[in-house]
Amino acid sequence: MSETDSFIEEVTEEVRRDRLFKLMRKYGWIGVLAVFLIVGGAAWNEWQKASARAEAEAFGDAILTALSADDPAGRTAALAAVPTPAEGQAALLSFLAAEESLAAGDTGAAETALAGVAADATAPELYRQMAQLKLLILKGPSMSADERDQGLAALAAPGAPFRPLALEQQALALAGAGKAEEARALYAQIMQEAGVPAGLRQRAAQMIVVLGGDPAGQ
Structure with missing residues (x-):
């Protein structure tokens, strides 16, 4: 390779580096932002999972505490006081309350709780059908x-x-x-x-x- 060719190649490479540097200065923030969004999105996803897990654990602990009461009436009252932040949790509490009402001999209260689940459009379909079946079993003779x-x-x-x-x-x-x-x-x-x-x-x-x-x- 002649000195002229070598000089031209060095100049061309320098021009390329200069252009790349200018592009980095002009658009480099996009790459930084992309990395930030990826890392931030992963952190947000993990935080949501941790929050959901903590809520589920707190809900389960609250149910166990409510069911530790000495009598059905006390358990029913404690279940009614349990907060239900997630969808479907209210239906589960109503089922448990219905069982406690039956244990206390209060069939009317059990039927009311089950009817509420069966008519709740926001409750999972599985819970609604379960409530309908239990309600039919309880009310069958009178229907x-x-x-x-x-x-x-x-x-x-x-x-x-x-x-x-x-x-x-x-x-x-x-x-x-x-x-x-x-x-x-x-x-x-x-x-x-x-x-x-x-x-x-x-x-x-x-x-x-x-x-x-x-x-x-x-």
């Missing part, structure tokens, strides 16, 4: 047959989370109405359903025997 059957049919729809339990309630209603054959058929269907708990399968088999059938022959 009209059509109203009870409509409610159970909705909860027994394919894919519904509490379908097996709703089917069991339908079968019990049929057995109570003297429709033994229809009840046996429904209990047999419960035994064939996928994902049915072992305890429910056993109850269904026992009811088929009580109703004059043979589980093995279904």
